[in-house]
Amino acid sequence: MEEVRKIDTVKQYNDEMGVETEHPLVSIVNFDEIPTYIQFRRYMGLYCIFLKNIKCGDMRYGCQPYDYDEGTLVFIAPGQVYGIDSSGQVIKPSGRALVFHPDMIAGTQLGKSIKDYTFFSYAVNEALHLSKKERAIISDCFDKIESEIHLNLDKHSKTLIVSNIELFLNYCMRFYDRQFITRTHITTDILIRFENLLYDYFRSGKSQALGLPTVSYCAEQLYLSPNYFGDLIKKETGTTALDYIQTKLIEEAKEKIFVPNKSISQIAEELGFKYQQHFTRLFKQKVGVTPIEFRNQN
Structure with missing residues (x-):
């Protein structure tokens, strides 16, 4: 060495x-x-x-x-x-x-x-x-x-x-x-791979095994430093990488909410939350209503 x-x-x-x-x-x-x-x-x-x-x-x-x-x-x-x-x-x-x-x-x-x-x-x-x-x-x-x-x-x-x-x-x-x-061809490719990474993360059960996806985890999987990754996502989407992850997480949550007989605690666990109340708080912050209220309204 x-x-x-x-x-x-x-x-x-x-x-x-x-x-x-x-x-x-x-x-x-x-x-x-x-x-x-x-x-x-x-x-x-x-x-x-x-x-x-x-x-x-x-x-x-x-x-x-x-x-x-x-x-x-x-x-x-x-x-x-x-x-x-x-x-x-x-x-x-x-x-x-x-x-x-x-x-x-x-x-x-x-x-x-x-x-x-x-x-x-x-x-x-x-x-x-x-x-x-x-x-x-x-x-x-x-x-x-x-x-x-x-x-x-x-x-x-x-x-x-x-x-x-x-x-x-x-x-x-x-x-x-x-x-x-x-270098939009590079940034667009990274954004597409970021979306695919999150899709696979939630659909493959990694969220249950590893918890919520973090910015550092996503950057590492895309072979980028966290700062560069965060700056690139901010420039490309106008939002932070963390906000982008949370938006995708809420999209997944909305789909799960309409699965018959699935409790809110089950949904929270499948998405990677340790505690249901943390999921409920984030959902209300992003959507304006609690998961139960969203289910009832729809």
Whole structure:
């Protein structure tokens, strides 16, 4: 098993890359200026954004291959493992990296909202593929941050650097929204597979054995990270993945309610509820009446 190197500071990362550390908490690395390397794996204690200009080995996120190629952005958050599998071949990378320590944004508005940038938790087949215009905007963001790093530190440095990082991330949010739209063939396929997954879950008895289907379970079955899956469903349907699951669950419940001699407690158990009152509460919340009232009305 290949050794996983732990990188907790910006200086450690810069030393690995063979570049000078100009700021203790943030760095821009130009891969065109670093030496060649073979494969590696790293446990990161930093936020990292990689812009890859060329294909340079198979990037791995944890133990899974990452969908990236020329002109893509890859996002890594503290606590994640990434690496390059070069199959023993020497690699000459091209592109840039923005690396910053969590302390860089501590106490700032970005520090409070960093969890809202859910793409830091995206995983397999979920990189951001940039158009030519988008790449130019991202390159400009790199330039602005790098320019601030090169200046002598003063009382404005942190504010300006953090502001430019936030601008960078907001552009990434916009470009991901675009990607959800332009890759509709992929998102539509996932939505269809999601519906089929839920249909099979309720009809095969898994709900009785495993309980209610969760967002994490569905994402795992579709080979997606929970955050990417949730964001994709939200963009495609206008509702959260949990709401979508609950809507399908209520549809199943309505069919079961009209089965002769089937009690409400039986229905709740078949759908995966531990307690009938939880089923009744959700049904009334979604439909406006209790299951018994719905049965009587119809």
